[in-house]
Amino acid sequence: MIAAQNAPPKAAAERKLSAAKLMPPAEGGLLCSVQPVSEPLFDENYLRALAARDPEAENFFVEYFTRPVRSKLRARLRSQDLVRDASQETFLRVFRYFQSGKTLDNPASLPGFVHTVCHNVSLEFLRSFTRHSQMPENAPETEDPTSGPEALAATSERSRLVTRVLEEIPEKDRQLIRRVCLDEEDKDAVCREFNVDRAYLRVLLHRARIRFRDVMEQSNKTKGGSTGG
């Protein structure tokens, strides 16, 4: 612990995170006997660094929690804009909390704390943005809700890659994913029609998303290589 106190907060966190990265990849199969990391990832030092507005600690925090915060908010808020705003609000609130001098009794519970803040923000956003006031007759034109060119390009790239993944899978499986994801039909009814069970659908999604991630990584590497060279 003394060594950890002397080490920079991000280095301490990264040291622990690297332990998690050394574990065999659990994404290869649905069932895996990998043991979870039992050592807490965040310590008092790290919280102190957050309170002191240490940029490295803040960057690590954002990097670490962006994914779970976004996933949770996506499941609750449909609009991408709302998800983005609610993510920023969540990070802002957590930073403000620590910068105001407050801390946590148990630093290891930081993920739970962030989860609670994120949950409260999602509820507030749901309340605030799902009831709108009356639209007046002479209201100004509303802003175009479509994404900017950069976001459109990213969406188009993801769509191209997912199309590649979908083309690799059998027609029946593609139709199954289509009916469930795009048409949002009753999953039980669709599974009955395709003569498969719900576990099949989950395994199908699991394989597809693993393949999708691989293709994304390959694409990113290619881009990195081509821009670097």
Next chain:
Amino acid sequence: MDHLHAQQTQAAERYVLGELTAAEAEEFELHFFECPQCAIAVDSGQEFIDAARVSFREPLTAKAKARQDVRTPRPSFFERISETLAAIFRPAVAVPVMAALAAIAAYEGVVASNLNRVLETAVSVPAVQLIGASRGDEMIVPVLPGEHFAPVLVDVPPGAPFKTYICVLNRENHENKEILTSTSPAPPDGEPIEIQLPVKRLKDGKYDIVVYGLTPEGGRSDRISRYPFTVRF
């Protein structure tokens, strides 16, 4: 929940597919906030589904189309029955009748499937707070493309001695031409009643909602309030 349990129960896939109960989802969320592997699993699942939605809306690439064209679709049940009957009853009546029946069945299937989809999809639609006739100008209820319901909120006077309210939708100035009637239990004090107006029953134009109380005898009380509004698609 630990990582092993999350994997064994396919929690990430269940979460993305919306198969977890609220309590299970919250438990899993708590887990993936401290488990980067599960966070990646959920994120990539959501990314895949979002991108798949966009991809399915686009036309198939030439390769996939060619593969699809090679496969001859198996005749449907109705097509096979229709062919058999047509072979037996050469007179040309049987085939159109069977085709019509098949079309009706297919239509019913599509309607039922759409209905299921509407009933099982969580959506966030802005509700418009209506204001009573004597308190302001007319309200506009915008109907958004693709929505099946237009939610509105109406207030009931505090302390009104009714346990149930009857809300009647009329074309304005046609109070005897009721389009829809719905009953609602009295909301908590200060809270409005939310009414989901089915879009299929609405057109551009002026409407009003009249609120009555349900008397102990099962009849309507005198009119409590009236909320005029204009529907705009």
